[in-house]
Amino acid sequence: MATGWAREGAVQEQIDSTVAEGVELARSRLGQAGESLEYCAECGDEIPQRRREAIPGVQLCVACQEEADHNYRHNAAFNRRGSKDSQLR
Secondary structure (H helix, E strand, O other), X not given: OOOOOOOOOHHHHHHHHHHXXXXXXXXXXXXXXXXXXXXXXXXXXXXOHHHHHHOOOOOOOHHHHHHHHHHHHHHOOOOHHHOHHHHHO
């Protein structure tokens, strides 16, 4: 693969680093250790028992979690490290 002035393996290192950061972010957002809440921290609706069993430390109902995920995605910073433009500057 032609990489210009980059040393051999530099592109793969960027990819691996980006994936590792994504995995770490996902793990940090999965859930906190500890007891799951019976009622949503945002709206106060009951969190179903099956959700509490499936996700340890859950604090939001499905609707509030979807809203939080939607807001998070739109506020996330753009990762320029892997973009072609950042490699040309």
